[in-house]
Amino acid sequence: MVGSGIRLTGRVLRVGLTGGIGSGKSAVAARLVERGAVLIDADQVAREVVAPGTDGLAEIVAAFSDRVLDADGALDRAALGALVFADEAARRRLESITHPRVRARTAELTAAAAPDSIVVNDVPLLVEVGLAPTYHLVIVVQTAVPTRLERLARARGMSRADAERRIAAQADDARRRAAADVVLTNDGSLADLHDAVDALWVRRLSPYEDNLRERRVVPPGRSDRVGADETWPAQYARLAARIRHALGSHALRIDHIGSTAVPGLAAQDVIDVQVAVSSLADADGALADRLANAGFPRVPGQWWDDPRPAGSDRWQKRLHGSADPARPVRLHVRVADSPGWRYALMMRDHLRADPDQRSAYLLLKRDLADAAPEVGESGTASDPWFDEEYLRAEQWAEQTGWRP
Structure with a gap:
């Protein structure tokens, strides 16, 4: 059962x-x-x-006959098991009842x-x-x-x-x-x-x-890096399954992004997850409550991605975190096909494909974290390297025919 x-x-x-x-x-x-x-x-x-007198037991008897009852009128589990053990249809019928x-x-x-x-x-x-x-x-x-x-x-x-x-x-x-x-x-x-x-x-x-x-978010903490953790993809998979269960079809797509999504890259031990939705209005409604109930509360404030053209709202997103003290998460809710959504996937895939850019990215992250350890890996996209990497990634995407 x-x-x-x-x-x-x-x-x-x-x-x-x-x-x-x-x-x-x-x-x-x-x-x-x-x-x-x-x-x-x-x-x-x-x-x-399925105790005696329940409608559950009555339905089992209707489906399998009173052969599944013992002398006292209770469910004879051994007899029922013998009926359904090798019969897939019978087992599914039993499961539909119980x-x-x-x-x-x-x-x-x-x-x-x-x-x-x-x-x-x-x-x-x-x-x-x-x-x-x-x-x-x-x-x-x-x-x-x-x-x-x-x-x-x-x-x-x-x-x-x-x-x-x-x-x-x-x-x-x-x-x-x-x-x-x-x-x-x-x-x-x-x-x-x-x-x-x-x-x-x-x-x-x-x-x-x-x-x-x-509905309190666990802060990512200091910028300490760990060697690339081979369990990060499995941890992401569990988080994604939980998010998918909470949001259902409202989550158009769920992806592992950020540093922990790049194999072999040392990173801050925070799992970045991207959820694609139809609109930010959807993200502000029932979806925000569903995520909070599932353990991913909203991070207060207004959030945009960089690089973005001045005054553009298409780079806007919603940010959630984790309530689990042992598993910090940054959950980025972005509109599907928006520039920020595309950029997160393109940046990840470019770093996966280019070892040189991966090394440069890691060195930059270390320098930025050393300069401002209280910030960690958040907010570093304002560095000029990221503007240059954006252009390099766009060139790579055009040359390779990359699509999200």
Whole structure:
């Protein structure tokens, strides 16, 4: 069964928690509850919506006959599983009955939480069914397979063969890591795990909830650069999926731009994201609220891009940031096909294609940051080099036939 696929609404921080069987996910959930989290257990909700007397169970019986009921009139999960296991159409019919009810009930439980809550959704198959973008943050509990096998044998009396089959039926560690904003490694003691959960609560979850509720943007911080981080594209992909879920078809296009989008380029650890919209009027309406609810509040003020002709409003944009204290973001909302939108993509692709300009760009960024460390990488487009690079990039685009 699945957890919630609801849109990120309101100002309650929604955290997805998952991990393979035997990983210790339940121990993490219990510790988060001790810290004050509101826990929604997807398996428990899935059982609740098909309990005796519910319309969910009645619809299952209508679809699959009373062969799926036990002697007490409750759902016989083993019998139902035998019917749908090898029948794709039957499985989809079952999902069409249960999934909407699970989503609706999860939404009800989330809405009932206090406005300053951190709601943790414990969803075993979160990755397998693609729910990661529906949460503000995804936590994955990861444990070495031999340790998981030992725990399953000791705690559940499961045979090694059965445990291996159960593990193989779920997503592997690499797939879970790709969906994870946070990976909690649980190969040590319970005390070690509790320490990791406590640190996560204090340093990230609690301030994230506060920022989300207050619609407060996390500043990018100082201009410290890190060596090119090979995980930046994967981090961008998670952010983009979350933004796409929040905006739907209103986001005409979402792109990774800026320094972290150029492979091999050392940069300030801030992910720049560009969202293309039909008009700035759209960006000022419901889209601004949707982004804020998804963890990307509006940065106050008026924003334009450089280089731009004097008095031109076509270089205007809207700027959002991140409420997540551990993942600074600059989210540029620009009109599709506007000069600023095109320039961001052209600059990125030119730097990707030209190693010499990449080196010159990096040296300039370092010089500017050394001269004004409090500014970081924002606002440096006023330097004459960027005007020259604009012309070089335009020449490159013409010569190569580049298009956005």
